[in-house]
Amino acid sequence: MNHHQGQTIEYIVRKNSFSISNLALQLGVNRRTLYNYFGSATIKPSVILQIGGILRHDFSKEFPHMFQSQEFETTINAVPKFSLMANSSPDDELYKEKYVALLEKYNSLLLDLVN
Numbered sequence: 001m002n003h004h005q006g007q008t009i010e011y012i013v014r015k016n017s018f019s020i021s022n023l024a025l026q027l028g029v030n031r032r033t034l035y036n037y038f039g040s041a042t043i044k045p046s047v048i049l050q051i052g053g054i055l056r057h058d059f060s061k062e063f064p065h066m067f068q069s070q071e072f073e074t075t076i077n078a079v080p081k082f083s084l085m086a087n088s089s090p091d092d093e094l095y096k097e098k099y100v101a102l103l104e105k106y107n108s109l110l111l112d113l114v115n
Helices: 005-015 020-027 031-039 045-055 069-078 090-114
Strands: none
Touching: 005 031, 005 045, 020 031, 020 045, 045 069
16 A cells, blocks of 8 residues: 555654645755645655655654665654754844844833823
């Protein structure tokens, strides 16, 4: 029995609460392309391997006719863990604080208007 590859991958992504935006970013595609993958019955094995490496998931369990577990072990070890903070600068914290302060002022003004 053939599984719908896109639906299977989407299930694994959502089951593990992995961010669609982060996955698209790491794959080097936009979110729309990722959703197109989810809608596809068949996906290139190289793409499935790449997604498996990013998710740290062995898709040989879902697609044993396509992969062997060793392929994913190699891919998972080759893909660095993704960190949103990897490219952050010291100024990021400053801007974050300014943004939060601005939001607090805005909320305060909204409350004053309502009352």
